[in-house]
Amino acid sequence: xxxxxxxxxxxxxxxxxxxxxxxxxxxxxxxxxxxxxxxxxxxxxxxxxxxxxxxxxxxxxxxxxxxxxxxxxxxxxxxxxxxxxxxxxxxxxxxxxxxxxxxxxxxxxxxxxxxxxxxxxxxxxxxxxxxxxxxxxxxxxxxxxxxxxxxxxxxxxxxxxxxxxxxxxxxxxxxxxxxxxxxxxxxxxxxxxxxxxxxxxxxxxxxxxxxxxxxxxxxxxxxxxxxxxxxxxxxxxxxxxxxxxxxxxxxxxxxxxxxxxxxxxxxxxxxxxxxxxxxxxxxxxxxxxxxxxxxxxxxxxxxxxxxxxxxxxxxxxxxxxxxxxxxxxxxxxxxxxxxxxx
Amino acid sequence: xxxxxxxxxxxxxxxxxxxxxxxxxxxxxxxxxxxxxxxxxxxxxxxxxxxxxxxxxxxxxxxxxxxxxxxxxxxxxxxxxxxxxxxxxxxxxxxxxxxxxxxxxxxxxxxxxxxxxxxxxxxxxxxxxxxxxxxxxxxxxxxxxxxxxxxxxxxxxxxxxxxxxxxxxxxxxxxxxxxxxxxxxxxxxxxxxxxxxxxxxxxxxxxxxxxxxxxxxxxxxxxxxxxxxxxxxxxxxxxxxxxxxxxxxxxxxxxxxxxxxxxxxxxxxxxxxxxxxxxxxxxxxxxxxxxxxxxxxxxxxxxxxxxxxxxxxxxxxxxxxxxxxxxxxxxxxxxxxxxxxx
DNA sequence: TTGAAAGCGCTAACAT
DNA sequence: ATGTTAGCGCTTTCAA
Numbered sequence: 001x002x003x004x005x006x007x008x009x010x011x012x013x014x015x016x017x018x019x020x021x022x023x024x025x026x027x028x029x030x031x032x033x034x035x036x037x038x039x040x041x042x043x044x045x046x047x048x049x050x051x052x053x054x055x056x057x058x059x060x061x062x063x064x065x066x067x068x069x070x071x072x073x074x075x076x077x078x079x080x081x082x083x084x085x086x087x088x089x090x091x092x093x094x095x096x097x098x099x100x101x102x103x104x105x106x107x108x109x110x111x112x113x114x115x116x117x118x119x120x121x122x123x124x125x126x127x128x129x130x131x132x133x134x135x136x137x138x139x140x141x142x143x144x145x146x147x148x149x150x151x152x153x154x155x156x157x158x159x160x161x162x163x164x165x166x167x168x169x170x171x172x173x174x175x176x177x178x179x180x181x182x183x184x185x186x187x188x189x190x191x192x193x194x195x196x197x198x199x200x201x202x203x204x205x206x207x208x209x210x211x212x213x214x215x216x217x218x219x220x221x222x223x224x225x226x227x228x229x230x231x232x233x234x235x236x237x238x239x240x241x242x243x244x245x246x247x248x249x250x251x252x253x254x255x256x257x258x259x260x261x262x263x264x265x266x267x268x269x270x271x272x273x274x275x276x277x278x279x280x281x282x283x284x285x286x287x288x289x290x291x292x293x294x295x296x297x298x299x300x301x302x303x304x305x306x307x308x309x310x311x312x313x314x315x316x317x318x319x320x321x322x323x324x325x326x327x328x329x330x331x332x333x334x335x336x337x338x339x340x341x342x
Numbered sequence: 343x344x345x346x347x348x349x350x351x352x353x354x355x356x357x358x359x360x361x362x363x364x365x366x367x368x369x370x371x372x373x374x375x376x377x378x379x380x381x382x383x384x385x386x387x388x389x390x391x392x393x394x395x396x397x398x399x400x401x402x403x404x405x406x407x408x409x410x411x412x413x414x415x416x417x418x419x420x421x422x423x424x425x426x427x428x429x430x431x432x433x434x435x436x437x438x439x440x441x442x443x444x445x446x447x448x449x450x451x452x453x454x455x456x457x458x459x460x461x462x463x464x465x466x467x468x469x470x471x472x473x474x475x476x477x478x479x480x481x482x483x484x485x486x487x488x489x490x491x492x493x494x495x496x497x498x499x500x501x502x503x504x505x506x507x508x509x510x511x512x513x514x515x516x517x518x519x520x521x522x523x524x525x526x527x528x529x530x531x532x533x534x535x536x537x538x539x540x541x542x543x544x545x546x547x548x549x550x551x552x553x554x555x556x557x558x559x560x561x562x563x564x565x566x567x568x569x570x571x572x573x574x575x576x577x578x579x580x581x582x583x584x585x586x587x588x589x590x591x592x593x594x595x596x597x598x599x600x601x602x603x604x605x606x607x608x609x610x611x612x613x614x615x616x617x618x619x620x621x622x623x624x625x626x627x628x629x630x631x632x633x634x635x636x637x638x639x640x641x642x643x644x645x646x647x648x649x650x651x652x653x654x655x656x657x658x659x660x661x662x663x664x665x666x667x668x669x670x671x672x673x674x675x676x677x678x679x680x681x682x683x684x
Numbered sequence: 685t686t687g688a689a690a691g692c693g694c695t696a697a698c699a700t
Numbered sequence: 701a702t703g704t705t706a707g708c709g710c711t712t713t714c715a716a
Contacts, residue, residue, distance in 0.1 A: 001479060003693055014703050019695060026696095027701060044479050049455045050395045051693035055708045059392065068421070069436075070622060075417040079410070082438060091456065094411075094436045096424060113391045114433065137343060137386050225626045254626055261628035280412060284567045284596055286603035286628050345709055356687050361711060368712095369685060393709035397692045 002043035010039040063093045063111035067124035072279040080300045097125025105130040112139050118307045131155055140310045142303050147197050156318055158302045165292040165324035166201025169274050172326055173244045174209050177334040182235040182242035184252050186223045195248035198276055217242055221252045228255025236263050243335035250275035250282055250291055257285055268333035278327055288329035295322055344385035352381040405435045405453035409466030414621040422642045439467025447472040454481050460649045473497055482652045484645050489539050498660055500644045507634040507666035508543025511616050514668055515586045516551050519676040524577040524584035526594050528565045537590035540618055559584055563594045570597025578605050585677035592617035592624055592633055599627055610675035620669055630671035637664055
């Protein structure tokens with residue numbers, strides 16, 4: 001592949017001149033500029049961004065670290081980020097941790113070695129210790145949507161008010177008349193609750209309404225479609241099944257809708273389902289899914305502007321936590337009165 | 343960030359020695375090796391892959407060019423590729439064309455400038471002319487799932503038997519007893535038909551069964567959920583609506599299921615729906631979606647092995663086209679006999 | 685077993 | 701307006 005030296009030789013000038021022409025810097029006579037451009041074109045010249053990166057000490061790349069690109073929520077975030085970053089002259093390395101912290105650490109190290117200019121990290125597969133080690137090496141990391149129980153995030157973080165989100169869901173269901181509400185939460189029994197805040201917010205409102213959590217009504221999942229389906233099956237098989245289900249993400253909610261269909265239930269008449277995330281698919285489920293919307297554009301917009309400030313060495317001001325928004329669709333309705341016809 | 347020179351100075355050796363220790367090449371005494379490793383650790387050394395890439399003339403990165411990461415089909419492909427590539431020591435640049443050929447060309451140029459070792463390209467947003475220009479500059483490109491009417495693909499290509507896929511769908515619906523079948527096809531009226539082969543295969547079988555295509559029963563979409571929904575609404579609003587709908591991808595099929603729900607239809611009793619792609623969500627729609635499965639693992643596996651051969655300069659042997667697989671689920675059933683119940 | 689030196693493709697300060 | 705030169709961080713002959 002042609003280099004600036006090839007062009008220089010062909011045009012009878014030095015590499016410096018070519019560099020100046022190509023970058024538009026320096027002052028070059030119109031004649032040589034024309035000639036250089038001509039040969040660049042002819043030789044099919046493509047600037048070598050690797051060489052440029054080496055000298056400029058910047059790669060114009062950023063890393064996005066997410067658990068799973070196949071979770072539509074993250075795919076949407078990835079697309080928005082890719083777009084915004086590209087518009088700002090940056091390419092994006094999208095990397096999946098598969099919720100594996102060892103792998104996540106490896107990914108972060110690799111991104112560091114590739115000298116990305118910055119990283120945007122979403123929770124799941126990233127240990128706080130790994131974040132610390134990145135900071136120690138001066139790597140710029142912006143966290144988004146952290147929901148850990150230990151709130152410390154070390155790096156600058158774009159927050160979302162998950163607690164209020166959970167509360168909104170509970171209130172919506174209570175106001176619709178539901179009293180027996182099944183919960184499908186991402187977490188491990190007696191272990192870490194990944195969706196800790198959404199869960200807490202919901203619990204809190206239920207408790208205030210005098211509805212303690214019946215253990216049977218709490219089922220654990222891992223954010224996948226399958227886990228949502230299985231959890232819903234367990235709920236629907238209870239002697240006294242819930243009249244509504246809140247799954248802490250949309251994928252599990254979709255799994256729950258599927259389980260309900262398999263049980264022959266008609267939604268929302270026989271069962272209400274609520275999700276969380278408002279993925280693009282949410283308005284297109286049958287019935288359309290009531291869920292909590294996270295403004296992904298605002299999220300990424302904030303994350304990028306914080307990261308850009310950091311890259312440019314400017315002082316950063318973190319935005320206020322993003323507010324949740326309840327999207328009421330047709331997957332929720334008042335419960336059927338006892339003995340209501342089929 | 344520490345360089346090998348920093349380590350060298352600290353350990354009292356030259357950069358060459360450090361390089362040898364770090365790469366495991368050359369022969370170094372155990373003592374100096376220890377010392378070097380020690381200091382590397384202490385200084386938090388991370389190899390600079392940019393510098394290495396410049397000298398080695400390889401970046402260990404590959405580019406994936408797809409229309410839309412938010413289409414789950416491509417997200418699944420991206421995940422599989424990222425995994426496989428990473429296992430082979432390669433990072434992946436995922437890039438979206440948004441079906442825009444000008445943008446696609448820009449992306450390809452950018453990937454070339456970043457000196458990716460190779461590119462895996464899926465159709466939508468990539469003009470053949472752009473592919474030619476890549477080839478001209480010696481960039482290695484492997485195409486996957488091309489479905490253009492002009493079959494020439496220039497670059498090595500992993501094919502899928504879309505035609506048979508379309509035929510399988512048509513036969514399945516015919517065998518179930520459907521005669522009035524609505525089609526939702528990705529394409530432009532009187533313009534390019536993106537899902538040309540799936541469409542042709544289906545048409546062909548219908549024609550053989552003596553069922554000519556009624557213009558009203560053909561609706562165009564753009565692979566999105568929304569377009570599938572709108573197209574289905576038009577079909578269901580016909581004076582004599584179809585008893586089955588074939589959408590040429592799963593997203594449009596999901597949109598169609600949604601439209602049917604909005605119309606108060608019960609699937610599959612009142613309407614059968616078939617998709618194409620078998621995305622992870624397909625078994626979880628309500629009802630689960632009958633669709634054509636594309637073996638994404640096999641696809642990416644082939645694409646990667648072809649690309650790796652090309653990178654290593656080995657002769658490539660293209661695999662036979664991948665075979666479609668009909669996944670019959672609960673979204674299809676025999677049509678209701680005329681006048682059957684409510 | 686280790687070091688000296690050249691060079692990957694480019695940029696940029698400093699000449700001329 | 702253009703050329704000289706040094707150097708980004710690393711690898712890799714070739715010598716010692």
